[in-house]
Amino acid sequence: MTKTPVFSQKEFDRRKDAIQREMQRRNVSVVLLDQPETVFHFVGYAMSEGYHQFCAIPAKGDPIMVLRSVDEGTCREFSYLPNENIFGFQDWESPTATLLTALGAKGFDTDRIGIDRNSYNLTLLRFEALNTAFGDASFTDFSDFVTEFKSEKSLEELALLQRSSKIADDAIVELLTEIRAGFSARECVAIASRHVIRLGGDLGIVGVVTRAIDDTKMHAIVDDVPLKEGALLHVELIPQFQGYSSRIMRPVHFGEAPPHLNEIADTIVAIQDRQFAAMRPGIEAREVDAIVREGMLKAGLKDSYRNISGYSLGYYQHFTCRSSDFSYTFRPTDRWTLRENMVFHMYTVGKGLAFSETVVVTKDGGKRLTQTPRRLLCVLMHKIH
Incomplete structure (x- = not known):
C-alpha cells in the first residue's frame, strides 16, 4: 500500500521531537492522546469515533495508534506510522485492553503517563477506566503543551490554509454570479456548497448562508424565505482543505x-483593518480585541459588545463535536500574547453587516489569507457589483 500522508516526514519528525523533549522535561514516559484533531497533528491520521481510540507517544521512538480494526487500513495509508505500530480492535473488544496489550508489545514504560485533560474525548468514565487499567501509574496533564504547540502553524500548514482561503474566495465569486432576488437562503447555500466541493473543499463543509444576522442572532438558521430586492444575505464560508x-x-x-449601508460597511472595514495591522508577535490579545471592540462601540455600530472578536483556526476533524476552536480567543480579559504564524478567524458584526477574515500573525502585522474585496457586495441583474 502506498502511503499518502498530508505532511512531509520532516514535519512529523519536528512534531515528535518537540513533544518528546517536553516529555523528558516533565519526566513523563508516555503520552496518551485521544482527541482526533490532536492525534492527526502528531501522526497524520485520525477518525471521529464512537469507540475510544488512542495515540501513544513514547519518550523515545515512534508513536503507536490503537483504533477500530475497520480503520486500520486507512491509518496505514494516511499516517506516517509503520504498519507494526498500528493496533486494531474488533468492535466487541475493549479499546483500553487493546491499548495495554499494544504498550506491552512495544515495551513502553507506563509508570508516568501524560494525558490531555482538555480533550473532549476523555470523558470521566473513560478516564476512570484508564486509571483502573494502569494501576499505580501517575498522570500528568499535557493539555497546555498540546494547545500551545498546535497554535503556531508550520509552513506546510499555512500552505493548506492558503488553499482553503482560495476556495472560500472563489466560492463567493461563483455564488454572486449565480444568485438573484427571489432565491431563498437555502438555494444560496446549495450553490455555495456545490462550488466549495468543486473547487477542492473537503466533503460538505461549507458554512452558513442566511438572511441578515445581528448581535442576538449571530448563528441564524437556513430557511426558505425568498430574498427580495433590498434584502441582506449573510455569507459565512468555512471550507476545509485536508x-x-x-x-x-x-x-x-x-x-x-x-x-x-455602504458607509457602515466602510467604517467596519476601516476599524477591523486597524485591528489586523496590530496583530504582531508579543502584543496581548486584549489590546488587539480593544481596537475593534472600542471602535465599533464608539462609532455607534453596536449598543453593546457581547462576544469575542476572534478565535483560533487550524485543523478540524470531520464530524467533530467542536465546530470552532476557542483555544485562543480575543476578549477584554485575554492577556496571552500573539506569536508568529498563529492563525485566527477575526470577525465583527454591526447593523446587520458581518465582515471576517482568516488572518495569520506576522512580524509586520496580521496578513489576510482570504482576499475577497472588503466591502458590501451587491447582486444586480445576475452580475457582481
Whole structure:
C-alpha cells in the first residue's frame, strides 16, 4: 500500500521531537492522546469515533495508534506510522485492553503517563477506566503543551490554509454570479456548497448562508424565505482543505445598496483593518480585541459588545463535536500574547453587516489569507457589483 500522508516526514519528525523533549522535561514516559484533531497533528491520521481510540507517544521512538480494526487500513495509508505500530480492535473488544496489550508489545514504560485533560474525548468514565487499567501509574496533564504547540502553524500548514482561503474566495465569486432576488437562503447555500466541493473543499463543509444576522442572532438558521430586492444575505464560508479550515464573512445586498449601508460597511472595514495591522508577535490579545471592540462601540455600530472578536483556526476533524476552536480567543480579559504564524478567524458584526477574515500573525502585522474585496457586495441583474 502506498502511503499518502498530508505532511512531509520532516514535519512529523519536528512534531515528535518537540513533544518528546517536553516529555523528558516533565519526566513523563508516555503520552496518551485521544482527541482526533490532536492525534492527526502528531501522526497524520485520525477518525471521529464512537469507540475510544488512542495515540501513544513514547519518550523515545515512534508513536503507536490503537483504533477500530475497520480503520486500520486507512491509518496505514494516511499516517506516517509503520504498519507494526498500528493496533486494531474488533468492535466487541475493549479499546483500553487493546491499548495495554499494544504498550506491552512495544515495551513502553507506563509508570508516568501524560494525558490531555482538555480533550473532549476523555470523558470521566473513560478516564476512570484508564486509571483502573494502569494501576499505580501517575498522570500528568499535557493539555497546555498540546494547545500551545498546535497554535503556531508550520509552513506546510499555512500552505493548506492558503488553499482553503482560495476556495472560500472563489466560492463567493461563483455564488454572486449565480444568485438573484427571489432565491431563498437555502438555494444560496446549495450553490455555495456545490462550488466549495468543486473547487477542492473537503466533503460538505461549507458554512452558513442566511438572511441578515445581528448581535442576538449571530448563528441564524437556513430557511426558505425568498430574498427580495433590498434584502441582506449573510455569507459565512468555512471550507476545509485536508481538514484545514479558513473562514470568511461578507454581507450581500440584493439590488443597489443605499449609501448609508455602504458607509457602515466602510467604517467596519476601516476599524477591523486597524485591528489586523496590530496583530504582531508579543502584543496581548486584549489590546488587539480593544481596537475593534472600542471602535465599533464608539462609532455607534453596536449598543453593546457581547462576544469575542476572534478565535483560533487550524485543523478540524470531520464530524467533530467542536465546530470552532476557542483555544485562543480575543476578549477584554485575554492577556496571552500573539506569536508568529498563529492563525485566527477575526470577525465583527454591526447593523446587520458581518465582515471576517482568516488572518495569520506576522512580524509586520496580521496578513489576510482570504482576499475577497472588503466591502458590501451587491447582486444586480445576475452580475457582481
